Amino acid sequence: MISVLLADDEAMIRAGVRAILATDPGVDVVAEAADGRAAVELVRAHRPRVALLDIRMPRLDGLAAAAEIRRLVPATAVVMLTTFGDDDHVARALGDGAAGFLVKAGDPRELLAGVRAVADGGAYLSPRVARRVIELSGARMARRPVARDRVAVLTDRERDVLGLVGAGLSNAEIARRLHLVEGTVKGYLTSAFTRLGVRNRVQAAILAYEAGLVDADPR
Template sequence: MIRVLLADDEPMILAGVRAVLSTDPDVKVVAQARDGREAIVLAQAHQPNVALLDIRMPALDGISAAAEIGRTVPHTAACILTTFGENQYVARAIGEGIQGFMLKSGDPRELLAGVHALAAGGAYLSPAIAQWVIGQVRDDLAGLEQIESRIERLTSRERDVLSLLGEGLSNGQIARRLHLVEGTVKAHVSAILVKLHADNRVQAAIAAHRAGLI
């Protein structure tokens, strides 16, 4: 069972997201918060697998709340629920190591796919905002030519791993897809992050998108 924490100061959004999640028998909402500080307290109390956080909330914004949850409840994967009008916050969120970004207005199937990917240890970007995110972090990841040059340093197997990582798969899922042991995949991911100069899996996934590996 995937345990989920929801945090949003808009009751209609909370109700809508909860309704979508309720359609999946493998997902259970264990707590709801109306601001960032409450989200931190509830995450520490309920130990969810995934925390879905509005990017802008009273008391403490979603990015700051997600960063604190990451420090105090490290096994909880944080995902930001955003709109196109809040794009300026996304680069900061990536810098805080947040693993997912999903549009509030996106396809409900994307929400469920994202929750499952995050719970399994992967990263997830809604397809509708992936291209914008790529552009937003351009300065952090250098130019496309430099990215392609860095990807050329990867071995064939590392490229395979990066491609699946870019799809949001966890190490375990990548291992099963490529018929490898999970420890080997973990080693490949570490090597990929070093070679791409990426700080986390989200940045590596963005590099994979930019280089056309997805």
């Protein structure tokens, strides 16, 4: 069972996220908070596997709360809930190495996939967040030749897998899409991450977008 703390100052958002998580019998929302300070205290009390934090909250914003959670309860993976109005904050959090980024108005499947990915020790970046961050940098096209040179060291199959990581698919979904076993997908990812010098799926997803490897409609 994946235990989750949910923190958002809007009760309706919390109710919606909780309802989506409730569709997965393997996920349990153990606590809710309406501000960042309460979120930190509840994480210390319940020690959930995943903390879903809104970026903009009273008393302590999501980024500051995430930093405290990582310091006090490092076993809890933090996923930031964002809106497109939070662009600068998302860029900041990317630099700090948050485990995941999800758009509140995104596909509910992304929420479930993201929670499961970070609970398993991975990272998850909503495709819409990745695309927006790269667009905001104003350097996507300028970076594309460099990114393509970086991914040129990969095999064709590794590039296929990287593109699907960028699209937000889990290892199991990638395996089904490419008619592989999940262990083989993990092997391709390990090799690709080593060749590219990336540490997690978030960095890999951004590189996949910059290199133009992501299908506009992967599902």
